[in-house]
Amino acid sequence: MAKTKTDPTWQELEIGGIVTNPGNAAEYKTGDWRSLRPLWDTKRCVRCGACYIFCPDASIYETEEGYFEADLYHCKGCGICAHECPTQSIKMVEEEE
Amino acid sequence: MGKRIGLEVSLSAAEAVKMADVDCIAAYPITPQTHIVEHLSELVNDGELDAEFIPVESEHSAMSVCTGVAAVGARAFTCTSSQGLALMNEIVHIAASMRLPMVMILANRSMSGPISIWNDHTDVMSIRDCGWIQVFANNGQEVFDHVLFGYRVGESQKVMLPVMIHIDGFILTHVIEPVEFWETQQVERYLPAFKPIHALHPDRPVTMGAFGMPSMFSEVKVAQDEALIQSKSEIMAAWNELGDLVGRYYRPIETYRSEDAETLFITQGSFGETVSLVVDALRDEGKRVGLLMDRLWRPFPLDEFRQAVGNARNLIVIDRAISYGGQGGPLAMDLRSALYKERNQPNITNFICGLASRDVTIDDFKNMFNRSMEKIEGNPREEDFEYYGVRGK
Ligand code: SF4
Numbered sequence: 153m154a155k156t157k158t159d160p161t162w163q164e165l166e167i168g169g170i171v172t173n174p175g176n177a178a179e180y181k182t183g184d185w186r187s188l189r190p191l192w193d194t195k196r197c198v199r200c201g202a203c204y205i206f207c208p209d210a211s212i213y214e215t216e217e218g219y220f221e222a223d224l225y226h227c228k229g230c231g232i233c234a235h236e237c238p239t240q241s242i243k244m245v246e247e248e249e
Numbered sequence: 250m251g252k253r254i255g256l257e258v259s260l261s262a263a264e265a266v267k268m269a270d271v272d273c274i275a276a277y278p279i280t281p282q283t284h285i286v287e288h289l290s291e292l293v294n295d296g297e298l299d300a301e302f303i304p305v306e307s308e309h310s311a312m313s314v315c316t317g318v319a320a321v322g323a324r325a326f327t328c329t330s331s332q333g334l335a336l337m338n339e340i341v342h343i344a345a346s347m348r349l350p351m352v353m354i355l356a357n358r359s360m361s362g363p364i365s366i367w368n369d370h371t372d373v374m375s376i377r378d379c380g381w382i383q384v385f386a387n388n389g390q391e392v393f394d395h396v397l398f399g400y401r402v403g404e405s406q407k408v409m410l411p412v413m414i415h416i417d418g419f420i421l422t423h424v425i426e427p428v429e430f431w432e433t434q435q436v437e438r439y440l441p442a443f444k445p446i447h448a449l450h451p452d453r454p455v456t457m458g459a460f461g462m463p464s465m466f467s468e469v470k471v472a473q474d475e476a477l478i479q480s481k482s483e484i485m486a487a488w489n490e491l492g493d494l495v496g497r498y499y500r501p502i503e504t505y506r507s508e509d510a511e512t513l514f515i516t517q518g519s520f521g522e523t524v525s526l527v528v529d530a531l532r533d534e535g536k537r538v539g540l541l542m543d544r545l546w547r548p549f550p551l552d553e554f555r556q557a558v559g560n561a562r563n564l565i566v567i568d569r570a571i572s573y574g575g576q577g578g579p580l581a582m583d584l585r586s587a588l589y590k591e592r593n594q595p596n597i598t599n600f601i602c603g604l605a606s607r608d609v610t611i612d613d614f615k616n617m618f619n620r621s622m623e624k625i626e627g628n629p630r631e632e633d634f635e636y637y638g639v640r641g642k
């Protein structure tokens with residue numbers, strides 16, 4: 153595997169592979185896994201925020217207008233938001249290659 | 250000098266754990282380890298040892314508890330045997346990879362099946378590659394000393410690894426032997442308080458035992474292997490200091506009448522004491538025979554082995570475990586590869602014997618010596634090993 157500049161050598165690692173900077177999960181871009189992408193229909197959305205609460209990756213954020221969108225660097229396309237939305241405002245669409 | 254008393258080896262092992270002032274003992278009783286745990290529970294109950302005694306529901310939980318205890322920077326002890334070790338296997342590997350020091354005594358017993366409560370090294374070899382520092386202790390005093398040694402080495406910030414002490418089940422655990430206890434001041438000098446590099450604490454959050462992506466995994470594992478290899482200098486320092494303190498000097502390979510030997514027996518565990526008598530008998534017959542006893546098993550003492558073998562022409566390796574479908578016992582296989590680089594490789598014969606505590610007597614070892622000499626007359630490299638004393642073999 154190609155070594156990028158940020159990958160530490162074995163000598164540079166923290167003992168036991170311990171992670172010392174808390175809250176670093178956001179650095180891991182789970183968006184790479186996605187094959188389906190959530191698409192919001194703001195005409196149907198009642199802004200209840202259920203999708204925001206249920207997203208297991210905390211990748212849904214509220215827009216200035218009070219609607220919701222996914223941060224696609226982290227959304228892994230699980231479809232939970234679409235399943236939970238009480239107004240069926242979210243559709244999962246195929247990612248193009 | 251501490252007091253010298255006769256005590257069952259299991260009980261003196263528990264007394265050593267008490268002297269190490271452990272914070273937590275988590276264990277599940279299993280033959281032949283039981284007396285160690287029982288005595289520790291008494292010591293805690295009677296207020297002689299201020300520690301948590303957690304009577305867990307399985308060995309998997311015992312090792313999980315010890316891992317948690319070490320992760321918060323406290324001192325943990327457990328012990329088990331064969332099937333118990335198999336049940337805790339998952340966490341045994343994790344404790345090493347998380348670099349969490351603790352001491353575990355493994356009262357060596359056969360792996361089932363058939364079910365056997367008796368002694369051999371098949372449990373030891375099932376866990377050979379778990380990443381712990383592993384030593385063999387061959388009598389009650391060695392067990393006592395190595396409990397303190399285990400914490401001292403494992404907790405060193407240069408090491409930070411768990412330590413496993415192998416003792417032969419029943420043959421050692423259930424016999425009464427004289428043991429010289431340490432003075433409290435000696436323990437205090439030898440074993441400072443555990444100061445971990447990282448410990449779980451709300452003020453200093455860290456994640457231990459995290460997920461490792463393929464892009465990181467190899468580096469983490471190499472760092473772990475390097476830590477185990479490099480632990481040898483701390484092991485040597487701790488043995489030397491122990492010697493200076495209590496007068497007993499331990500070495501990775503213990504030798505007996507080996508200097509000018511042409512033929513060397515190589516053993517692990519309590520076989521060593523029997524073979525030393527065989528060496529004396531064969532020396533009386535004018536044969537230049539000696540003995541090497543492997544004390545340090547992991548990290549493998551490669552240089553010490555090569556040096557101890559020296560100019561010996563014949564090695565008779567005694568294994569107390571099977572590597573199914575392999576090319577000999579685990580000790581013999583390691584030794585053969587250790588000596589691969591030698592220009593003048595000695596002849597190596599290998600006997601697998603003593604499974605499930607089957608008696609191997611002085612005469613049996615003499616037979617193995619004679620068998621080896623016969624093999625060497627012919628082609629010693631023709632067969633990799635021999636099962637000794639098996640009906641029909
Ligand atoms: S698809 Fe899954 S990960 Fe993506 S926004 Fe919806 S709930 Fe979150």
Ligand code: SF4
Binds near residue numbers: 199
């Ligand atoms: S769950 Fe559906 S209705 Fe509620 S905010 Fe999300 S998209 Fe809108």
